[in-house]
Amino acid sequence: MKILVFSDSHGRIGHPKAVLEKLQQQVDMVFHLGDYDEDAVALHAMFPKLPFHYVKGNNDFGSDTVSHKLVVTQGKRFLLTHGHKQRVHYNLNTLAYWAEEQGADAVVFGHTHVPLNDASGRVYLFNPGSITLPREGTTPTFGIITIENERIEGAIMEYTQRGEIKRRQWSR
Secondary structure, three states: OEEEEEOOOOOOOHHHHHHHHHHOOOOOEEEEOOOOHHHHHHHHHHOOOOOEEEOOOOOOOOOOOOOEEEEEEOOEEEEEEOOHHHOOOOOOHHHHHHHHHOOOOEEEOOOOOOOEEEOOOOOEEEEOOOOOOOOOOOOOEEEEEEEEOOEEEEEEEEEOOOOOEEEOOOOO
């Protein structure tokens, strides 16, 4: 099982659309972590055969979309959130404790626009970064989460100016 993960597209769906066009046959599901949830709706309309799960972010004003969602697949529990309500800019402890209280195996979040792939704690922490507005001098990024043999493994992927997709060589 492979899950494609986007966050913080901010109304610019060109990059996520290009990624989906290239990878749609290789992934089984898509998560979008807010800012803008309307992008997830538009992308799902373009790729209706893929199941989409999405939440709203702090810039999704007036949206009826949920702010967090628990998705169970392949026996693993993924808690989706944008992260602003858990104050992820300040530290990740609140987020990790909250996810653990929810019985999640992994929490998938955005908001910071900075990728994170951290399996060191009791709950897997995964942030794909931003596909359109990266911070800290990085290139646009997204994620791929693989579930295989009851194991969760995340990969941060770069989307280059030439439209190439490359696996990022570092993780925290």
